[in-house]
Amino acid sequence: MKLKHSFFTRRQFLNGLLGGWAGAFLASFLYPALKFCFPPTREPDQVVLPFSDFEDMEPGSVRNFSWGTKPGMLKKRADGSYQAFVAVCTHLDCNVVYLPDKKKFFCACHDGWYDENGVNIGGPPPNPLRQLTVNREGEELIITKKSVE
Amino acid sequence: MGNMKTEIRFWFDERLGISSIAGFLRKKMVPQHRHSLWYYTGSAILLFFAIQVVTGFMLAFYYKPTLEGANQSVARIMTEVPLGWIIRSIHSWSASFMIAFVFIHLLSIWIAKSYRRPREFTWMSGVFLLVFTLASGFTGYLLPWDELSLSATKVGTDIPRSVPYVGVWVTKFLRGGEDVTGDTLTRFFSFHVSILPLLIFAFIAVHVYLIQKLGMSLPLSVESKKEKVKELPFWPNFIYREMVVWLLLFGILMTLAIFLPPSLEKTADLMAPAPEGLRPEWYFLFLFQTLKVFPPKVLFINGDTIVVLLILAAVILFFFLPVIDNKPAEKKGKVITFFAYVFIVFAVAMTVWSLL
Structure with a gap:
């Protein structure tokens, strides 16, 4: 049955209503299921390290620390100041290694190279290594996420 | 006695309808011609899939999908569990065989x-x-x-990230978070032992049903001939021939599995740098090499994004191949055949290059 001014019949209307309701009902189950599949991210805002662990580093050398679930690297510059990197290749997420004799970071997965300041200089990496801010407060090194500029 | 046997058969047939299936199998014919060797590739895949299911069940008796226990439990399978090393070796080799035959099967259908x-x-x-x-x-x-395996997975799960908008979520979904962690391991275990096998079973059912419904396809060169094509009954003649092929393949598989078992490196460390000489399994080498040699930036666009979008486009084109090439079955398709050979040359060349 269809009224004169109506765009659709009563059956179409009721079917649409029922179908829409069924779709919305199923979607309400999909949302929590999807939510369940994505655990909260765990990248820390800051990491606190005891300074004593890094005090004896040779200038130009590098030592690892844990930046959440990613490896971090603390490098001592020639002037004695510290520089911190997330030691993960910007190409496809492999962990990089620092080669002190070459003064370069190297990613073995696809031959990616970075200079000693983490700038990408060879191979597929599209961006420099992510840098972190290092602050010394008494006997502690505070490594923090660089604020987005 | 004979009467009783018939009665029992009738009792079951009344409830299960076996005779209609048996009748179908008796009537089913397989064409015989120069190219009928390709018909055996499908059942070879089924053989290797069956081996994967059985050896997979067995490995799951001992395997522990946890950060602390995974590597150790595989080491235990390799060293302590009676014949464990053979079972893992068969599982690993059979996977390679299955994928190799999937490619052969696919290319034969593409070209024919x-x-x-x-x-x-x-x-x-x-x-x-x-x-x-x-x-x-x-x-x-x-x-x-x-x-x-850790580094290969880091690379593999990071690839979707280059796709604009949805890519990040795909990577997060695959990894169970930002990074590859213990959550990724349990997730992959769930994909590997339950989700993917169920999907494969379901799609094999559809695939095989369609093959039965539509019958075997004939290659152009055979179909265009005037005389009638020779045929072989599926049951029992063709099945016996398939069994011979299976036995042969199983022999090759066992030989390789016994003499070349897979290795096990030391347990993965999430913080350690990627090992040198990292390589995915052989069937991903051509993609791996493409990613490696592609320039990092092309006209300000990230090189990986281009590669990933190209791969995605290729898969979509590939999926819709029957819609794109919708000529009647008896027409030749030289361009499509040409692309099949381009694909073969590209994949082989890239694979060889990555091994140099």
Whole structure:
């Protein structure tokens, strides 16, 4: 049955209503299921390290620390100041290694190279290594996420 | 006695309808011609899949999908469990064989144009099976949880990230978070032992049903001939021939599995740098090499994004091949055949290059 001014019949209307309701009902189950599949991210805002662990580093050398679930690297510059990197290749997420004799970071997965300041200089990496801010407060090194500029 | 046997058979047939299936199998004919060797590739895949299911069940008796236990439990399978090393070796080799035959099967159908009307859905269900099979290989590679498999998984799960908008969520979904962690391992275990096998079973059912419904496809060169094509009954003649092929393949598989068992590196360390000489499994080498040699930036666009979008476009074109090449079955398709050979040359060249 269809009224004169109506765009659709009563059956179409009721079917649409029922179908829409069924779709919305199923979607309400999909949302929590999807939510369940994505655990909260765990990248820390800051990491606190005891300074004593890094005090004896040779200038130009590098030592690892844990930046959440990613490896971090603390490098001592020639002037004695510290520089911190997330030691993960910007190409496809492999962990990089620092080669002190070459003064370069190297990613073995696809031959990616970075200079000693983490700038990408060879191979597929599209961006420099992510840098972190290092602050010394008494006997502690505070490594923090660089604020987005 | 004979009477009783008939009665029992009748009792079961009344309830299960076996006679109609048996009747179908008796009537089913397989064409015999110069190219009928390709018909055996499908059942070879089924053989290797069956081996994967059985050895997979067995490995799951001892395997522990945890950060602490995974590598150790595989080491235990390799050293302590009676004949464990053979079972793992068969599982690993059979995976390679299955994927190799999937590629052969697919290329033979591509070149013979067997995907044309009315077999479009058979092809499409096959493309799904290809994706699920490769995904099984990829997820299974992580489970021993050694240095190589960790880095390969980091790279593999990071690839979708280059796709604008949805890519980040795909990567997060695959990894169970921002990074590859213990959550990724349990997730991959779940994909590998339950989700993907169920999907494969379901799609094999559709695939095989369609093959039965539509009958075997004939290659162009055979179909265009005037005389009638010779045929072989499926049961028992063709099955016996298939069994001979299976026995042969099983022999080769066992020989390789016994003499070349897979290795197990030391347990993965999430903080350790990627090991040198990192390589994915052989069937991903051509993609690996493409990613490696592609320039990092092309006109300000990230090189990986281009590669990933190209791969995605290729898979979509591939899936819709029967729609794109919708000529009648008896027409030749030289361009499509040409692309098949381009693909073969590209994949082989890239694979060889990555091994240099």
